[in-house]
Amino acid sequence: MNPTKKLVYLALLTGQSLALFLLEGLIPLPFLAPGAKLGLANLITLVALYTLPRWQDAALMLFLRIVLSSLFGGGPAILLYSLSGGVLSFAAMVLLKKSGRFTLLGISSAGGFCHHIGQLLAASLTIGGPQLFCYLPILGPCGLLTGFLLGWTATKILVHIKKS
Numbered sequence: 001m002n003p004t005k006k007l008v009y010l011a012l013l014t015g016q017s018l019a020l021f022l023l024e025g026l027i028p029l030p031f032l033a034p035g036a037k038l039g040l041a042n043l044i045t046l047v048a049l050y051t052l053p054r055w056q057d058a059a060l061m062l063f064l065r066i067v068l069s070s071l072f073g074g075g076p077a078i079l080l081y082s083l084s085g086g087v088l089s090f091a092a093m094v095l096l097k098k099s100g101r102f103t104l105l106g107i108s109s110a111g112g113f114c115h116h117i118g119q120l121l122a123a124s125l126t127i128g129g130p131q132l133f134c135y136l137p138i139l140g141p142c143g144l145l146t147g148f149l150l151g152w153t154a155t156k157i158l159v160h161i162k163k164s
Contacts, residue, residue: 006052010048013048013061014065014068017041017065018068020044021040022069022073023040024037024040036116036139036142038146038149039115041065042089042115045061045062045093046093048061048062049093049094050097050104051158051161055094055097059094062086063086066082066083084118084119084122085122086118089111089114089118092110092114093110093111103151104154104155105151107151108148108150108151109144112142112143112144112147112150113143113144115143116136116139116142116143119139120132120139
C-alpha cells in the first residue's frame, strides 16, 4: 500500500470509528450494566488490525479516535478511561493475533474484557484503591459478549472487504 493510499485509508477508518463512537452515545442501553457500552468503534479497530499492513498503523488510528472522541464528547476523564481501556485492549488483541492461536472472535472477546480491566485499573488508581474491581464480575461478561458480537460482525465485514 503506497503512503498516500494508506493515509487516506487511515483517515477513513478514523472517521468511521469516530462516527460509530458518537452514534453509540445516542443509543440508550438499559440492558447493559451501568458504565458498559457496546464499543461499536472497536469494530473499526478490528478491521484496521486485520487490513492495515502494520499493527502500529491500527494503533495510530485508535489513538486518533480516542483523542478526537474525547474532544467531541467528554474531556480529560473520558480521555483517561478511553486510553487506559483502549491501550490494554489493543495490546491484548495484537498479542493474541500474533500468537496465531486465536480466531477473530476470541481476539475481539478478549479485547472487550481487557478494555474493562484497563478502565477499572485507571479508576482504581484515580480513587486510590482496588475496590472498584468488585464490579468486574458484572463488566467482564458484558465485555466478553459485546467483544464476541463485534468480532462476528468484523468477520462478516472482512469477508466482504476481501471480495472487493
